[in-house]
Amino acid sequence: MAKSPDIGCRSCGIASCAGAQLAHGEHATTVALAGNPNVGKTSVFNALTGLRQHTGNWPGKTVARAEGSFAHNGRMFCVIDLPGTYSLSARSAEEEVARDFICFGRPEVTVVVVDATALERNLNLALQTAEITERLIVCVNLLDEAKRKKITVDLDGLAAELGVPVVGTVARAKRGINELKDLIDEVASGRLVPKPRMVEYSEEIERQVAELVPRIASLVGNALPARWVALRLLEGDRTILPRAVAHAKEINASPVPAETT
Amino acid sequence: MTLWDAQVGESVRVTGLAATGSGRRRFLDLGFVPGTLIEVVRRSPLGDPVAYRVRGATIALRGVDARQILIER
Amino acid sequence: MTDSDHRETVAALQNDVSRLADKSNGDRMVTALYGRAEQIASRTVRQDAAAPSGRLTDWIDRLTTSRILGLGSMLAVLAIILWVTIAGANVPSALLATGLFWIESQLTLLFQAVGAPDWLHGFLVLGVYRGLAWVVAVMLPPMAIFFPLFTLLEDLGYLPRVAFNLDRLFQKAGTHGKQALTMAMGFGCNAAGVIACRIIDSPRERTLAIITNNFMPCNGRWPTLITMATLFVGGAVVAAQTTIAAAALAALVLFGVFVTLTVSWVLSKTVLRGLPSEFTLELPPFRRPAIGRILVRALIDRTLTVLWRAVIVAAPVGGITWLLARITIGDKALLYHASDALDGFGRALGLDGIILMAFILGLPANEIVMPIMIMAYVGAGAMLQLDSLSALKTLLVDQNGWTWLTAVCVMLFSLLHYPCGTAMLTIYRETKSVKWTLLSIFLPLGIAIGVCFAVAQTVRALGLV
Helix, strand or coil, rough: CCCCEEEEEECCCECCCCCCCCCHHHHHCCEEECCCHHHHHHHHHHHHCCCCCCCCCCCCCCCEEEEEEECCCEEEEECCCCCCCCCCCCCCCCHHHHHHHHHHCCCCEEEEEHHHHHHHHHHHHHHHHHHHHEEEEEECCHHHHHCCCCCEEEEEHHHHHHHCEEEEEEEEHHHHCCCHHHHHHHHHHCCCCCCCCCCCCCCHHHHHHHHHHHHHHHHHCCCHHHHHHHHHHHHEEEEEEEHHHHHHHHHHCCCCCCCCC | EHHCCCCCEEEEEEEEEECCHHHHHHHHHHHHCCCCCCEEEEEECCCCCCCEECCEEEEECCHHCCCEEEECC | CCHHHHHHHHHHHHHHHHHHHCCCCCHHHHHHHHHHHHHHHHHEEEEEEEECCHHHHHHEEEEEEECCCCHHHHHHHHHHHHHHHHHHHHHHHHHHHHHHHHHHHHHHHHHHHCCCCCHHHHHHHHHHHHHHHHHHHHHHHHHHHHHHHHHHHHCCCCCHHHHHHHHHHHCEEEEEEEEHHHHHHHCHHHHHHHHHHHHHHCCCHHHHHHHHHHHCHHHHHHHHHHHHHCCCCCCCHHHHHHHHHHHHHHHHHHHHHHHHHHHHHHHHHCCCCCCCHHHCCEECCCCCCCHHHHHHHHHHHHHHHHHHHHHHHHHHHHHHHHHHCCCCEECHHHHHHHHHHHHHHHHHCCCCHHHHHHHHHHHCCCHHHHHHHHHHHCCCCCCCCCCHHHHHHHHHHHHHHHHHHHHHHHHHHHCCCCHHHHHHHHHHHCCCCHHHHHHHHHHHHHHHHHHHHHHHHHHHHHCCC
16 A cells, blocks of 8 residues: 655654655645656656656656655645556556555645547546546646647636646646646645546446445545445445545544645 | 457457456556457567557557457458 | 444445446446546547648658568667767777876876875775776766667657567567567666666566576677677778677677577576566657757766766776785786686686686676786786787787687677676665575576587587687
């Protein structure tokens, strides 16, 4: 199970990021960075944090979890670069790391990076992520490649369809990165509240979900979206329920980082 | 008929998956969902794997995997 | 709720779900997700006209992966990279050597000025410093060229095509197609190649790739291989020599690939048995690489870090070699005692005692094998390089009985023997297993001994030498 940034302040236990310089009592906002392989996610990571992690143009290059940090508007942010995955079905070790971090690692903001030239295929991951966390931002990267291929993406329209903030970037050239940082700050602080539009499944599945949600909610509280747990249960995942319950118990026991507005 | 039987240059449609469990999920996650259109792009010079265009990406699969994907022309 | 109540509720819920859930739910959910993704994309993405560059990728791929030209073009790319690296490194290496040895002479003056004892000067300057200078002068220029070239290919998106072309061979050998890429990385430096094996997910296949990475000749071995290859060819024009060197190196590489596949095949049938893991390779469209950034990236990340590690490992060897050449027991220096003891075994392998001694001392860094060898032949007290190929030929052939067989066996031994000290440490760090680290040292050694022995005995038996 992936750990959230694991250097905590000894007296109050609030998590801080290895790379961030924090004063006591301050804490860094954790930002998870997810996306398909080969979408330039690591370029976004580098652009945000200034850390030099090498990218190559072939999938699967980011193999270890990388952490970096940046300061913006007077706050510290800690970015976790998750392994590139096609899905969050936790089928492979990499998917499991990514999914577990987004679910149980409690990042305060999750950014899903998608490739502007392959939006349809990349949205799969964004939609799955939206079912797990509401604090989601979609970053449409590789806009320069899209332009070269004469592809245009309606970013506002995309935001309306998804129900989450969308920003366009050319991470290689650091374009759009400041806007991304602004969005991260706004979502983390609660000034901007994304309302992801859920994917509607078949009538039968939705019916079953409706039946399960109250029962799950009573066991799990608000630790995890009950809808998501219900969907996983209906898929046949037998490990998710005990883990969700254990997680709920765990976070009720420790303090939740206070949010400054 | 499986994906492996399709010829280079053909476009075929996925009708089902022979795999089960996590192997099946892998194909689904890659985009080989029933109803999807697949274009057979090219074959490796040594015969295996074969590159397929699926949902905007070019993905190479080995014969042992492509034989799990059922298609129709 | 008490804990046991909790568990009961959870169990009850789980049971209800098991009754409710349909096995095809997973399928249907994924289909629904894709359906929604398609819907959103159709509303928000617009494609104007036919994309020109999609065609470009396609067009290039028709060459890089074609039946006839695909493999040939890969070989050509390999040959070109080798050629450029060798040709490009020549002058800078010479310059570096000159500069570093000038510094050495200044150090000598310094030592003399402060009246330092002879042995201290010998150990520190003629031994440690010279060893270091050697490694830097020999290793830095080719790496500074090779790594950026390699990174360029990586950024372009060429490497997945290599894996695509060669995967069948790796399937047959029981390993993963991505091993082709880790092997390519091993050209620059075996330690870097071992680290690159992280891209292989399955531990079994990753271990295979790590153990066999040694059979790709790293930059440090190139000088030895190149010198051997050009030794018996006439002086001629420099350009021709480079071509011959590149060709010989390419041939050795192919042999190294053959050995890699064979060893992988044997290992995957014996100690590293298991199921083949999933192979999914995405062939991304070719992208224009950001050349400036790459040069900086490759230089800092790869070249300098590798160099630093090599220097740390190689520095002591210079000192030790000097000591061995200086400390005498009876009438001979320790160095010669050792080489005499190894001579019989060496000759059976088509080599001799001095060559073996050089390889043993060169364990920390492959670059110093040649200098140590020459030093021992010449009888000088410290490492040195000879200025011309003909002088070297005189030394080796006329004065020490070398034949073309010796040169060939040196090349084979150098290609196969064992990874350098840095690589060994890296292997241990990556595998966290003493067992695999030992195997990755002794298996290649055994193969090197076996192959050289076989070649030497066969050639002699056939009366060819």
